[in-house]
Amino acid sequence: MQGLLLLVFAKMMHLPFIRNSQTTYTRTGIFGYWGNKGAVSVRFSFYGHMVCFLNCHLAAHMHNALQRVDEFEHILETQDFDIFDTPHVLDHKVVFWFGDLNFRIEDHGLHFVRSSINGGRLNLLWSKDQLIMMKKKEPFLQEFEEGPLNFKPTYKFDRKADTYDTSGKKRKPAWTDRILWRIKPKSLPSGEEEEEEGDDEKASTFTDNGQDEYPILVTQNTYTSVMSYGVSDHKPVIGNFTLELRKCFDTQLVHVTPVGEWSADQNALLTYTILEDFMSSTWDWIGLYKVGFKSASDYETFVWVRENELPEVNEVIEKSVDKNEIPLLSEEYVLGYYSTNLNSIVGLSDNFQILESKRAAVEGLVPKDINGINN
Structure with a gap:
């Protein structure tokens, strides 16, 4: 979709074990008619584990934080895959959600934000980051994890420069570009009551269909940006992850x-x-x-x-x-x-x-x- 691209690369040794790949997209620009905003996603089975990657571009501007949350939720509700056991994004065992989420830093003025960045006191800005604030209010956002924002805000820069916006608009720096991930919560077999408090070990071993499943562990190794990139007014954000999983199968079909x-x-x-x-x-x-x-x-x-x-x-x-x-x-x-x-x-x-x-x-x-x- 117009400026939204998602590429997945894999080592050749993994190819026979990447199956049931499907893609879809959601437009959110101009009431869903224009693809300048929205999301593209790809899902597949990786050694039997259902994985989904989603790249999005949400609504811009400081005052549209609630609209961004609505678009986030709308994308989750409307994206469908023709797979009986994982028809929606949140049905997958692991979801990586990333892109220009466009959340801004509220309340603090331009001078305070820039001085905090220049002084290496990024932690002073976290409490007013709109995404962090919204996660405290929205249960569905709380299921997504994110690493610490220990890199400078990646928006908005002068092109081909490491200086924040010096144009007449002087946009306030913000962490607009983010990488989130979610591991599907485990649940009890259908029809079973939740265990008493302190006896929840059994619940952690079941999936929705009541069968044992192999766990999967996601570890974020790095979460950073590339300040040397100057083609855009954004700086690219990089997340490096390790997935530890037990293969459900290891034989080619x-x-x-x-x-x-x-x-x-x-x-x-x-x-x-x-x-x-x-x-x-x-x-x-x-x-x-x-x-x-x-x-x-x-x-x-x-x-x-x-x-x-x-x-x-x-x-x-x-x-x-x-x-x-x-x-x-x-x-x-x-x-x-x-x-x-x-x-x-x-x-x-x-x-x-x-x-x-x-x-x-x-x-x-x-x-x-x-x-x-x-x-």
């Missing part, structure tokens, strides 16, 4: 492997085997990716897994890849099985080398030394 040597001089073979029953589809495909690829659609070529019938579990299927679709030069590649229903890669082969084709020199793709001889 599909085993994919290349057969023999691959080069563009002959058709190549691959095999795949579905290891677990899942919602496979004839629209699933296996892509050939250069190691370091950026997205599931960043393939060199692909083959459909099946034209008609889907294979049985543990059935080994062989597919052929046309030699004209195979890269001519030697590089490292990987095969990935993409599930249309799960919207993710659910099987990756080991890295393998594609050999340089004899056609590469003919087509002038091989670099030459100073004597004009092919290397």
Whole structure:
């Protein structure tokens, strides 16, 4: 949405265990018709743990603190995902909420705010930070955690400078850009009464469906800003977190492997085997990716897994890849099985080398030394 972007990067080793990814958005600008304000989000299952990331841009100006809270709550209520057990943002086990929340510092005058910043007495400003103040009043905000604001307010700066706004408006500095997180509270099985005070250990081991669940621990390692960045009138805010979790599964859904040597001089073979029953589809495909690829659609070529019938579990299927679709030069590649229903890669082969084709020199793709001889 107009100026709102959310990118998620993952190491390749994690890809087969990132499943059911979905995205959505909410417009809040001009009564919901304009996307200059609002939120974009992505959710997925990470080793069986439901995680959601949400980037937002809320209403501006000092006097709109209540409107920002209303927009925050509206986004939580209206964002829907087509997942039966986690249809809403707050259904996820972990939520990271971040962006230009636009909360300001109330009461204190410009001179006091700037002198507190210059003197390193940031703690004098915390009690008048609108988000901190609103968290004391709004129960749903109290579920979100935030690290200490031990970095200078990130708004508003002169562009390409480290000085706060010197324009005629002289906007008061504020921590507009924030990173919050929430771990889903645990609850008792449906129909059970809460335990007596002092006997709540049992409640902490159950989820809403009454089954034991693996815990997840979120630790914030750093929460800071980058003052050297000068393109915007905001300074970027960075949060570094460690997630400790017990994997609910650690086996890929599909085993994919290349057969023999691959080069563009002959058709190549691959095999795949579905290891677990899942919602496979004839629209699933296996892509050939250069190691370091950026997205599931960043393939060199692909083959459909099946034209008609889907294979049985543990059935080994062989597919052929046309030699004209195979890269001519030697590089490292990987095969990935993409599930249309799960919207993710659910099987990756080991890295393998594609050999340089004899056609590469003919087509002038091989670099030459100073004597004009092919290397």
